[in-house]
Amino acid sequence: MSETPVNLDELRNRIDAIDTEILRLISERATCAQTVAQVKTAEDPHAVFYRPEREAQVLRRIMALNAGPLDSEEMARLFREIMSACLALEQPVKVAYLGPEGTFTQQAALKHFGESAKSLPMAAIDEVFREVEAGAANYGVVPVENSTEGVVNHTLDSFMDSSMKISGEVVLRIHHHLLVSSTTRQDKISRIYSHPQSFAQCRKWLDAHYPQAERVPVSSNAEAARLVKTEWHSAAIAGDMAAKLYGLDKIAEKIEDRPDNSTRFLIIGHESVPMSGDDKTSLVVAMRNQPGALHDLLEPFHRHQIDLTRLETRPSRTGAWNYVFFIDFKGHIDQPVVVAMLEEVRLRAAEVKVLGSYPQGVL
Known part of the structure; x- marks a missing residue:
């Protein structure tokens, strides 16, 4: 065997030095996060510490800057945990999810908020909504659709009667x-x-x-x-x-019939989310029962060149054979083109409810 070209002791010493510097920088970041909390609290005693759009921007920036050898998603996951731990210093986030402990929904909650979040299992989807509405949890995580089996109707129905807003999404590869x-x-x-x-x-x-x-x-x-x-x-x-x-x-292992089997989860909360630069918006629209109603609904999206990503129908609570449409599209309600499109949709619809604009899932 040839001689080792690099001295292992020197490499280990270098790793130790790098670890020391990483530790120093993480501690410095955590101290900065504590200062942010103090400034926010001084300005507003009821300040919101978790900012979905800011976290999405940070993770996208990290992924764009990453030069390897770790892949970008793995690097973003490391930073997610750093941000989660720093946020816990400002204010621990309580997250309700569809339980019990050990479900894919809990896995999605930890993927989105990090291991430092306090996760609270709920017995049913409507209980997740109620826990957040009551203020017992800051956010909730609920499944909304699976790539193999389609939408989760209980989640869509819960939005129809709830004041909760969507503040984020997370897509989880499901391995059974x-x-x-x-x-x-x-x-x-x-x-x-x-x-x-x-x-x-x-x-x-x-x-x-x-x-x-x-x-x-x-x-x-x-x-x-x-x-x-x-x-x-x-x-x-x-x-x-x-x-x-x-x-x-x-x-x-991995006995699912489709190797790309994934489930999309929504994050629900009380606050509207500012633009992050790469956003989605979700709506519930009730149309009048008349010929061409679906065409009238979709035509403004086409004319304003807004990309629809999902369209689902559910029975309306207002009468037999009436339906509402759940719509996801790319864009944010603060963008002028979206504002113009929504004005037209409101003129044609019986009712329009914006469920939220939020960052597209990063991880």
Whole structure:
């Protein structure tokens, strides 16, 4: 073997020096964050410390400046945790999410707010809305659509009666695993627990590998993982967080039928979000029941060259066979072109409700 061209002791000393400098700079950043909190509080005792548009701008800047060898998303995740810890020094963020602990929604909440946020599990989507409305949580995280199974209707329906605003989004790649406990007899698995959406996302794999096993739907994948701990002949479909939380083993990984399986989650809060430079807006629009209503709704978007990213319909609460439209588009309500488009839509619609303008998901 050839001699090592670089002295390892010198490299380790250099790493130690770099670590010391990183530590100094992180501490300096944290001190600066504390000063920001003091200035904000002096100006306004009810100041808002978490600024979604500012965090999105910081993360985009980091990703643009990153020259490797770590990829840009990994680098942004590191900075997300630094920002999360610094924000906790200013004011800890309380985040309600669709529980129980170990769900993909909790994973999305931690991805968006970082590990320093205090996450509060709720039993249902409408409870997440109520927790934020009551002020018991600063923000809430709810699933809104899956790339395989489509929209989450409970979330859309909750927006119809709520005053909450959307302040952000996060897209999470969903990987499902088949999990068992240490006491499971793997050759005798006759029952599989999971959430109905997960069964739907893994249908082909289950048909091929466990066609005779009973599929038992439960309220969440975390609940499925909990049940498996007490049975010797069952398995659960769940993700990494649930596997770690309940100490389960993976006997098959990434069993979802589509490798690009993703779920989009929305962040809900009380405040409107200023422009970040790369934003989305969500609306609920009720149209009058007349011929050409959908065309009348969409024509201003086309003429103003505004990019629609989602269009869904839900039954209206006001009468049988009346519907409302949920619309996502690229842009912010403070942009002049969006203001002009919305003025036209309001003239044509029975009702328009802006759910929020917010930064497009960075991570």
